[in-house]
Amino acid sequence: MIADLRSDTFTRPGLAMRSAMAAAEVGDDVFQEDPTIRELEEEVAGVTGFDAALYVPSGTMSNQIAINLQTRPGDSVLIEAESHVFIYEAGAGPALSGIQFDCVYSADFIQWTDAAAGLVREDTLHSATTSLIVVxxxxxxxxxxxxxAAGLERIRAFRQKHPxxxxHCDGARIWNAAVATGNSVAELLNGFDSASVCFSKGLGAPVGSALCGSRELVARARxxxxxxxxGMRQAGIVAAGALYALRHHRERIAEDHERAGILAELFRxxxxxxxxxxxxxxxxxxxxNMVYLxxxxxxxxxxxxxxxxxxVLVLPTGGGWIRAVTHLDVPGHVMPKVCDAFARCLKGL
Ligand SMILES: Cc1ncc(COP(=O)(O)O)c(C=O)c1O
Structure with a gap:
């Protein structure tokens, strides 16, 4: 195989990460006695600028716990219509928390924020109460x-108007946003009540996400x-992979963005x-790190x-769109071969 471009979730842990995992100190995390998980949670809270964080098995679980804690059954959640939480989480919002979604489609996030603000429902006898917005x-x-940044400003202003x-931020790939903008992760999450961040996407760890928020929110999330x-037991073994990724794989994400640029030029x-x-x-x-043709x-x-x-593996996402995602396991030296495969396949169609 030359490259698996279906998603950045396909990365496999390298030797250094595996050694860190093998050497991890562990305990029973349901009893909050796993030192590696505690270390990871503290470090993630620091990086994201929240008071606390909780290690969870997946981004879906962390998004859904955030929804569960910040809504009541019958409430409405405002969301962009192409969002992962709406499209790809198996209907978990309505199924597990009894919420409905109010969706606005827009690839222009500034427009979207304004449109979403206009959709906040008056809390009347007849309407669902809008209690959460997910970005x-x-x-x-x-x-x-x-x-x-202008969208984040508007979100903060929105926050003041609608206390x-x-x-909630689905920050599965907030690391990519931080590297691309030069902002810190904490700056990008400033003003949010909660955020989900994933270790198993661009950071290249095998398992896990963290739900970040106030101490009170995280205690309830637990x-x-x-x-x-x-609830996991000696999960410090996998958390050590996440910790390793957090410490060693953030900066290198810039390389993934460069390689996505190469693919984009090819696609043009x-x-x-x-x-x-x-x-x-x-x-x-x-x-x-994503390109679509x-x-x-x-x-x-x-x-x-x-x-x-x-x-070369890619993901069809409907409507003739094909997605290619660059990541840790797509090294620079394979890019000429990847480009050649795309050109030859398209010519042969
Ligand atoms: C934007 C976004 N949010 C959340 C998730 C869910 O993560 P998980 O697959 O760990 O449940 C994904 C997964 O790809 C994602 O792309």
Whole structure:
């Protein structure tokens, strides 16, 4: 295989990370006696600028605990219509917390923030109460786009106007946003009541996410995690991988962004060389580590299969879109081969 570009979740732990995992001190984390998990949680709280953090098995669990704690059944959650929490979490919001979503579609996050603010429901006898707004940064289905600083300003202003509405950030890839903008993670999360950050995406750890928030929120989160079966025992072994990733893999994310830039340039070229086959590049100038190319919907699977036969794995995401994500396991030296495979497959379509 040349490269697995389906997602940055496909990274495998390298030798140094595995050694850190093998050497981890562990204890029973349900009793809060796993020293490695405690160290990870403290370090994550420091990096994200929150008082506390809780290690959980997945980003889905951490987003859903945040929803559960900051809403009541029958409430409404405002969200962008292409968000992971809405599209890819198996209906967990309504199923586990009894909420409904109010969605606004917009790839322009400033417009989205204004539109979402207009959707806050008056708390009347007839309406669902809006109690939470969820922001995804970076945004997966919008091509790894960063929630812009002006949008964050508006969110903070929104927060002041609607103190009864909590703010949650799905920061699965907040690390990418921090590297790309030069802001610290804490700056990007300033003004949010809670945030989910993942170790198993761009950071390249095998397992886990953290839910960050106030001490009080995290204490309550611990109980919901237990209730949902997410209490773990000697999980310091996997937390050590997350800790290693947090300490050693943040800066290198810049390389992933550079490689996404190489793919974007290729995709722009393919769109002009083969206008009947390569229809559009959603991310002509990618901000982080994701690039999308659109081919004719009836040709998408053939393109995916042909690439796979050449050792390049990509993800079809519907409507003829094909996603390629750069990450720790896509080293610079494979990029010429990856580009060559794309060009040859498209030519052969
Ligand atoms: C933006 C975003 N949020 C949350 C998640 C959920 O993470 P997990 O797969 O660990 O549940 C993902 C997974 O890819 C994601 O892309």
């Amino acid at each position: 995804e940064n970076t945004h997966n289905r919008h091509g790894g786009r960063i929630f812009p 009864g509405v909590s703010l 109980k919901v995690r237990k209730r949902w079966g997410g 070229g393919l769109c002009s060389d083969y206008p009947n086959k390569a229809l559009s590049a959603k991310t002509p100038d990618p901000q982080t 659109q081919v004719r919907p009836d040709q998408a699977q053939s393109m995916v299969d042909a690439l796979s036969a050449m050792g």
